[in-house]
Amino acid sequence: xxxxxxxxxxxxxxxxxxxxxxxxxxxxxxxxxxxxxxxxxxxxxxxxxxxxxxxxxxxxxxxxxxxxxxxxxxxxxxxxxxxxxxxxxxxxxxxxxxxxxxxxxxxxxxxxxxxxxxxxxxxxxxxxxxxxxxxxxxxxxxxxxxxxxxxxxxxxxxxxxxxxxxxxxxxxxxxxxxxxxxxxxxxxxxxxxxxxxxxxxxxxxxxxxxxxxxxxxxxxxxxxxxxxxxxxxxxxxxxxxxxxxxxxxxxxxxxxxxxxxxxxxxxxxxxxxxxxxxxxxxxxxxxxxxxxxxxxxxxxxxxxxxxxxxxxxxxxxxxxxxxxxxxxxxxxxxxxxxxxxxxxxxxxxxxxxxxxxxxxxxxxxxxxxxxxxxxxxxxxxxxxxxxxxxxxxxxxxxxxxxxxxxxxxxxxxxxxxxxxxxxxxxxxxx
Amino acid sequence: xxxxxxxxxxxxxxxxxxxxxxxxxxxxxxxxxxxxxxxxxxxxxxxxxxxxxxxxxxxxxxxxxxxxxxxxxxxxxxxxxxxxxxxxxxxxxxxxxxxxxxxxxxxxxxxxxxxxxxxxxx
Numbered sequence: 001x002x003x004x005x006x007x008x009x010x011x012x013x014x015x016x017x018x019x020x021x022x023x024x025x026x027x028x029x030x031x032x033x034x035x036x037x038x039x040x041x042x043x044x045x046x047x048x049x050x051x052x053x054x055x056x057x058x059x060x061x062x063x064x065x066x067x068x069x070x071x072x073x074x075x076x077x078x079x080x081x082x083x084x085x086x087x088x089x090x091x092x093x094x095x096x097x098x099x100x101x102x103x104x105x106x107x108x109x110x111x112x113x114x115x116x117x118x119x120x121x122x123x124x125x126x127x128x129x130x131x132x133x134x135x136x137x138x139x140x141x142x143x144x145x146x147x148x149x150x151x152x153x154x155x156x157x158x159x160x161x162x163x164x165x166x167x168x169x170x171x172x173x174x175x176x177x178x179x180x181x182x183x184x185x186x187x188x189x190x191x192x193x194x195x196x197x198x199x200x201x202x203x204x205x206x207x208x209x210x211x212x213x214x215x216x217x218x219x220x221x222x223x224x225x226x227x228x229x230x231x232x233x234x235x236x237x238x239x240x241x242x243x244x245x246x247x248x249x250x251x252x253x254x255x256x257x258x259x260x261x262x263x264x265x266x267x268x269x270x271x272x273x274x275x276x277x278x279x280x281x282x283x284x285x286x287x288x289x290x291x292x293x294x295x296x297x298x299x300x301x302x303x304x305x306x307x308x309x310x311x312x313x314x315x316x317x318x319x320x321x322x323x324x325x326x327x328x329x330x331x332x333x334x335x336x337x338x339x340x341x342x343x344x345x346x347x348x349x350x351x352x353x354x355x356x357x358x359x360x361x362x363x364x365x366x367x368x369x370x371x372x373x374x375x376x377x378x379x380x381x382x383x384x385x386x387x388x389x390x391x392x393x394x395x396x397x398x399x400x401x402x403x404x405x406x407x408x409x410x411x412x413x414x415x416x417x418x419x420x421x422x423x424x425x426x427x428x429x430x
Numbered sequence: 431x432x433x434x435x436x437x438x439x440x441x442x443x444x445x446x447x448x449x450x451x452x453x454x455x456x457x458x459x460x461x462x463x464x465x466x467x468x469x470x471x472x473x474x475x476x477x478x479x480x481x482x483x484x485x486x487x488x489x490x491x492x493x494x495x496x497x498x499x500x501x502x503x504x505x506x507x508x509x510x511x512x513x514x515x516x517x518x519x520x521x522x523x524x525x526x527x528x529x530x531x532x533x534x535x536x537x538x539x540x541x542x543x544x545x546x547x548x549x550x551x552x
Contacts (some may be wrong), residue, residue, distance in 0.1 A: 139485060142514035143441050146535035150447035153539045158454070165450065172443040 006050075009064045013057045014039070016091075046049070063098030072097050074328060074411045075108035075267040085117060115331075116203055137190060149175045167213050179399055203331060204246035207325040209321065211241040217301040217322060219258055220330035223267055228259035258301075261294050270298050279305060281369050282351055283390060293373040296391040308366070308392035310341055313384055324392050326364030328407040331335060336406035337419045340370035341390035348374045348386060355395070357402035359413050365402045366392040433550065434477040438462045438494065440486050444535075448481065452540055452546070464544065465489030469497040473504060478547055482515040484520060492527050499528040508549040512537075 014024050025035040028049070037043045040332040045053075056062040075092040097104040151169045157163065160164045161169075221231045232255040240250045265288060277283055279299060285292045300309035300322055308324030312335075321329040329335065336340075351371045357364065377384050406412030409421045435452055439445040440463045449459040460475055462468055465551040466488030472480055480498070489513055498504040508530045513520050524532050531545050 122548065139514045142535050143444065146514065146537065147441055147443040149453070149536040150444060150539055150542075154447055154450060157539070168446070169450075172446065176443055 003313065006064055007039050007043075007044055010045075010057070011039040011051055011065065011169045011281075013059055014079055017057055019057075024053070024056055042076050059095060060098040063094055065256070072104055074407065075111045076104060077411050078115075079107055079111040082114075092117045112331075119203065121278065123330050134190065137183060137187045141180070141187060144176050144180040144183060148173055148180060151176070204244050204250055204319075205321070205331065206246035206251045207243060208254065209323065212322070216243060216303055216305070218267070219255065219262075221260045223262045224256065228256070229261075232256060232259065257297070261297055265290050265294055265298055267301065270295075271302070274299075274302070279393075282353075284341070292369075293387075295388045296369060296371065296389045299391055306394060310339075310389050310390045310392070311339055312345070314387070316342055316345065319387070324366070324394065326394070327358055327366060327392055330408040334421070335408060336412065337421075338403070338405040338417075339390065340368045341356060341388050344370045344372040345386070345388050346372065347373045355402040356402050356405050359404045359406055365395050365400075368392055369394050431456050432456050433479070433486075434458045434460065434475060435479045435481060436460045436462065436468075436472050436475055436477045436483045436485060438465060438468045438491070439481070439483045440464070441483070446540075448542070451543060455543065457546075458481070459525075463487075464514055465491070465494055468494045469501075469504075472498060472507075473501065476503075479546065480507055480509045481546075482509055482511050484511060484524075491515060492523055495524070495527045508552075510549060 001026065014021070021035055021039070022032045026034040028035075029052075030049070034043070038045050050064060058065075073094050076097060077090075077235055078088045080093060151173050155166065155169050155173070208331050209374055219231075219235065219364060221235065222228055232252060235255060236242060236248050236251055239251070269288070270284070273284055273288055277287055279302075281292055281295045281299060284290075284293045284299075288295065292320055297309065297311075299305055300307050307322075307325070308327055309316060309320065309322040310318035310329055312318050316334075316337075318329060318335060336358075340354050340356065342351050344350050347370075351367045351369065356368045368390055370388060372386055372388045375385045375387065406414060406415055406417070410424060412420075414420075414426050415424075433456070435457050437445055437448055437452075437459055437462065439448070442463065445461045445463070447463060452459050460471075462471055462479070465486035468482075468486075472494075472536065482491040482494060486494075491513075495509055495511070498507060498509065509528075509531065509532045511524050511529045512533050512535060513524075514535045521532055530549055533542065533545060
């Protein structure tokens, strides 16, 4: 994988430097056709040759190999964009990452933390404005306080208060003080529960992904569980990675889906079928008489395949992502609408297969297989919910032309894109 | 003859305290706990002052205020509004609907009595 990316990086840097293939090849003393093979990731490269190329391109060798990782660069570019850094310096994010990898990581993790905090701030201000539970609690608290304050003041300030009025007001205060303590208690409980959402080092989605990755996306207890709900509750309760309620909720949903899939299509059965017919999802779905969506999800948990998986709901929000190197699923903000995942939304039954490559660094290629499935109708005359599933199978790059897609518009270099929502913070296409 | 105030407030203990305080000052107080028929009651009673809670069962204080302001008979009636959510949004909405004065709970009795006196004097 690393070598795969190195060639593409060399090509990218050469184009950025405005050099022709022949010119660079001559400078470093190799043939243009050999450089071409390197740039298309058909030849491994390292040692002296790599150093020579780096020198000719005036970059650190690390920037061509492992130092400049796509996610890191993306985060740096986003940081530059957010703070309005423009001009030639903004173009040098990968150089910065190559020269000062430690500092670059500090900056990138700050950038991610800012994004997480911003999301939290938004959620919190939203809550104050729109949370009906909070509004009701506050109203109750203030009303009771108002009643007690007025009544207590009457008792304290009225000379010669008639005994029947005094008794009445004392009874009222007694009643209201109990209400006040109840509503204060309710409010504290509310904030206690809300407090856990303030832990923002990771988003709930990130916690879930860490939890699933720690299990290699395989849960043996669910493969032969007779009472999956119990097994799921145990798994979630015992997971240290799942800190927030939100993460536990998401993970429970994911595990329930895995349990349903496992019942219908046990991994053992799938592995046998893959052994006999290969891993083409449509072929497998036919042979096993299973919906394609399920086959895609199950294939994602076969470690040998090294596949990525993205699932989104009817609104296009990503509800599940199994990362794969070379294909970035933005954690915040909207995804690239060109993904096959979104092309199949609203067309249940259609299975799309296309070769895609995310523009930018590396340009690793994937076979993306996507389908949309309708969830069971809850009642008559209610539009059903649906979800799209996309499996990403890594393929050796270079042979077939791939459809260029992005991660998210802000960091996408495709300049003339019909799907562009907002301008890229990159200057121009690579 | 003593002045009449209609108090629309669903919190009985607040209503009771206000009724007591205003009676001490020589007011006659008519209380209502539901917003639904409030505008009609007010029209019939023809009071000197209306005190309106914002969050009421049946109909909100804003709706009642709107009805009062759109009727020439009650268009100029002094209205003191009470709300438990001292948010600027509530205040802005009340001012737009033509409230005479706005008070947030909890308030002191003296504040409330001052507001009532001011409204009658002007």
